Amino acid sequence: MGLLHRFRVALVAFGLLVATRGVSSQPFRLPTDNRGLLEGGGEARFFAPTPGRSWEAGQFGCVRSEGWKMHEGIDILATRKDRRGEPLDEARAAADGEVAYISRKAGLSNYGVYCVVRHRIEGLEVLTLYAHLREVRSDLRPGSRVRAGERLGIMGRTTNTRSPITRDRAHLHLEIDLLVNDRFSSWLHAREPKTRDDHGAWNGRNLLGLDPAEIYRAQQRQGDKFSLLTHIRTQNEMCKVLVADTKFPWIRRYPMLIRRNPVAEREGIVAYEASLNYNGLPFSLTPRARSEISGSVSTRLLSVNAEEYRRHPCRKLVFQKGQTWVLTAAGNELLSLLSY
Numbered sequence: 001m002g003l004l005h006r007f008r009v010a011l012v013a014f015g016l017l018v019a020t021r022g023v024s025s026q027p028f029r030l031p032t033d034n035r036g037l038l039e040g041g042g043e044a045r046f047f048a049p050t051p052g053r054s055w056e057a058g059q060f061g062c063v064r065s066e067g068w069k070m071h072e073g074i075d076i077l078a079t080r081k082d083r084r085g086e087p088l089d090e091a092r093a094a095a096d097g098e099v100a101y102i103s104r105k106a107g108l109s110n111y112g113v114y115c116v117v118r119h120r121i122e123g124l125e126v127l128t129l130y131a132h133l134r135e136v137r138s139d140l141r142p143g144s145r146v147r148a149g150e151r152l153g154i155m156g157r158t159t160n161t162r163s164p165i166t167r168d169r170a171h172l173h174l175e176i177d178l179l180v181n182d183r184f185s186s187w188l189h190a191r192e193p194k195t196r197d198d199h200g201a202w203n204g205r206n207l208l209g210l211d212p213a214e215i216y217r218a219q220q221r222q223g224d225k226f227s228l229l230t231h232i233r234t235q236n237e238m239c240k241v242l243v244a245d246t247k248f249p250w251i252r253r254y255p256m257l258i259r260r261n262p263v264a265e266r267e268g269i270v271a272y273e274a275s276l277n278y279n280g281l282p283f284s285l286t287p288r289a290r291s292e293i294s295g296s297v298s299t300r301l302l303s304v305n306a307e308e309y310r311r312h313p314c315r316k317l318v319f320q321k322g323q324t325w326v327l328t329a330a331g332n333e334l335l336s337l338l339s340y
Ligand SMILES: [Zn+2]
Pocket: 071, 073, 074, 075, 173, 174
C-alpha cells in the first residue's frame, strides 16, 4: 500500500513537472488547422499571398510594396471551405490567456472583425491578435479566460479596405504583439484630434509585432529550450535611442527587458537607452546616469545599425541625411507614443 502510494505521489509530481515544462517551453500553438509552416516545404500551403504575388508576401516584415511596406503579422491560409468557397477554419487561442478586446464591427478597422488575447508568458505580458474573422464567439467578452487551442471564432474575410479579400486568399491574420502605451487614446486625441479612436489601446498603431513564424520555428527547433524572453532580448538592433524619462509605460510593463547598470543605480537614473529592432520594438533598455550621457538629456536617436536598416527599411523610422542619421516622422511618432 505504502509503495503504491509513493508511486502515485511520484506519478503526480512527474505529471506536474511535465505540465509546467510544457507551459514554459512551448508557449504558442498554431491558431488554425494549417500546419504547413512547420512541415518542410509547406510554406505555399500556409502563407496567403497578396494578389498576383507568391506566398512570401504573406510573411511578417518588409514583404509589401516591393519591400517598402511593413506587414506586422502572418497571413494563414484556410484549409477548409464551404460550398460557396467561404473559409470554415476555426481560429483558436495560441496560448492560455484572457480576452483583452473584441471588435465585432468589420467596418471599423482594416483588421475587420478581430479579437485580442492577453497572455502572461515567462512573466511577460504578450498579446495575440486574430483578424479578418467572420465572427467571434458570441459568449466571449473582455476578461473571458481562454485555454490554448480554444475556439475564438471562425476565419473570414472581413476588412474595411477598398479592395476586399477574395475567397482564394481567405486567411487568418495573426499577430504576436507587445503593447506600447495604455494611454494611447489620450496621446491620439492630443496629437491627432480629428483621427477616429474606435479601439482605444487596441489600435494596431499601439501594438508592436514580433514575427510569429520565427517564434513558431524557433519553438520547433529548440523544443524545451525555447524562451520567449530570450527570443525578444536577442533581436537584432536597428537603432539605439535615448528616452529622457524614467517612468514611461514600456519600462513599467516590461521591466524584464531592462539591463542592470550599477553606475546608474548608484548615481541615479536620468534616462533610458533603448535598442529597437527594425519594427521599432524596444527589446533591451539600459538605465543611464547623467555622467554617462554625452550631450543633452533629451529623447533622441543615438545610433543606427545601417546594415540592419538596409535589410529591413520598410518601417521608415530613420533615414540618412548626408552623413548623419535622423528620425523620420514615423520614428518621432513612435518615440512620442513610447514616452507619452
Ligand atoms: Zn495580414
